[in-house]
Amino acid sequence: MPDALPDLVPDTSGLRPLPDPLPDSLAAGSGSGGLSGSGFSLVSGIRRATIRRTWLDTFDWRLYRAGLTLEQLTERGGTELRLTGRDGTQVAVEQFQGAAGGRPPRWPAQLDALPAGPLAERLASVVGVRALLPVARATSALREQRALNDDDKTIARVTADAMSVTYPAAAQLPERLAVSAVRGYQAQASRLAGLLAALPGGTTDEQPALDAVLASAGRRAGDYSGRIDVQLTAGMPAATAMASVFAALLGMLEANVPGTIADIDTEFLHDLRVAVRRTRSALKLAGQVLPRGLRARFQPEFKWLGDLTTPTRDLDVYLLDLPAMTARLVGADAADLEPFGDHLRRSRGRAQRELARGLRSARFGHLCHDWREVLDDAAATPRRKPAAAALAAASIAAVHRRVLASGAAITAASPPESLHDLRKRCKELRYLLEIFASLHEPAVQWRAVKELKGLQDCLGEFQDTDVQRGEIRAFAVQMMDERRAPAQTLLAMGEIAAGLARRQVRARAEFAGLFTDFASPAGQARIAALTRPAAS
């Protein structure tokens, strides 16, 4: 890495947008000028640099939400990946110096594309299974000036940064100045920074570089999350409320399509499926407020979409879980499972291609287009009744009753399907709680969701292990048919199946206690609290 790089990239926390072009008073060698009487002057420094900058984050902004910024800086063949906290302090860094010193990954990339080290280690806990992808790109033309006091002593370095944004949209940002104090001259440097900010056109608004770059494209960090970001009010017409919920879900669905097709990481598909399931549940449980005929028209289409995504996701779950399953092997060796892993990956490849074809199809295109169109019409409904709060209360209460009835009917002798069915009801209840979250007190909502989530986790473990046991048998048969099943691999798969069976038994044993708590008077009261008229 060239020496200049770490010093010249300004601390983004102190950047101030300044008038463009810079006033003459700030031009190199202009003496006191606009700073006249202040005792300060700026002289041109010798350092100039052009740095290519790429900001990276996961699609759902996990780094940003964790208060971190990851930036790739390239200058004269040297590249550095730098992770900083929100205040600009460096957390970890990885350097690449061309062929000998390695090259940075081609983005998007998973964490395993990074060399092992403090950076990869720090990122792992935040990024998880998600890929890192460029969220913004710009080229910074940096010009350093020295600020002198009346002894002609350098008291600060002032870096002017002319940034040309190339992604998400091309833009030229106003030149930004960073004032970095020389040790022992903090007070004078702060005074200078204040003077610079107060110049005509200057502003004291301090904005991190990434925020400024995104703002130039009309975006902001954290503008995607898996949550339903809709503000409902109790009195708004239910049709309008549901139209906005469906529109938000459609937005989430569509946002994840390119990443799913490009197969960037498994969570694009996960979020896409969540959007589809929430849409289907909402259509089923609260879709009656939409204009007549819409529910019947779109339910089969969203079912088709859900089914399209299932095979790939099932295989994703298996592959994501495979390292942990391998680690739990006692009798078999980890290497025995490699043919099984290969089989899963081949199967997933096929399923993914099928999925991508479906998402590129005219049927999918029409579904999104038509759905948006009818939602726009539905939002403008003249029907005032029912109100959103009434719809929320009624639908939550109805599904809650179904959960209680379905769960109460389960005994030790009940078949697995009865638990699977209960899981579906619980998911429906959960989706309703999420859809109508903005109508509820956050604390009341949190208590209700927390207990429901505990029950869902148990039912999920029960069903997933049940499904996976069935699947691993099917995989074994397929592998035998394809003559890709060495005996030791089948034995290892048998051990995994046995492990899954143990987990399933454990989940079943835990179920009764969790459901008893959920169905207890206190548990029922927690859900009922959400069905009373809200304050707003």
Added chain:
Amino acid sequence: MKIFATYNIKGGVGKTSTAVNLAYLAARDGYRVLLWDLDPQGAASFLFRIRPRVKGGGKALIRGTRPVEDSIKGTDFENLDLLPADFTYRNLDLILDSAKKPAQRLATLLAPLRAEYDVVILDCPPSISLLSESVLHAADVLLVPLIPTTLSVRTLDQLTDFIGGFTGRRPQILAFFSMIDQRKSLHKEIAQTLPAQRSDFAATAIPALSLIERMSVERAPVTAFSPRSQAARRYDELWREARDRAGLAAPPGQPGPAR
């Protein structure tokens, strides 16, 4: 962290010029350098355009009521910081006298800076005093500029004897001839013969050059404003000898031993 000190009982022999230039050269090599201007006249501070003032004065600094770090100022050069002079330094002997273990005091004050600096250079006022004794105890290498006269060689021997009396750790002495007047045959004669005979002498000698005097006009080390001059080349050679004498490791971020 290696501590160098420019020391001579006499004034006007080139101590500050040496300290300032060697500090600059060490920083240029990539070492993190702190220069402490211990002379109340504040010549080194002046050369770096830094006001000779320390918060709380010498008393707060020596007694440790204010951390040394609070008074450090960045110079205009990367990696080079300065602990400025202060007029109250004229009383450092009195202040040291009232401190515990006065002879060890400077070493104790510098110890916390170990992680922050690779090289510390102490620019001492001309004297034999409690302060100089404390400097002698703190330093790893004493850089002793000498005018080539018989008398000045005698003072070097006195200094060597004095240090020989220390129990435990002793600084190495690296004497060198300074301000050599090429027109004086005695200067030339002594400067040529002595370094070959004595191991505590550097091979490098610094001539009397008007460019070195010009530092007070430029207010910068000659090695910075005229890096290709004869003066700069001599200081560079002297720095290499001093660095080797101290056994200084390669600067941070640079592989292998310093060359």
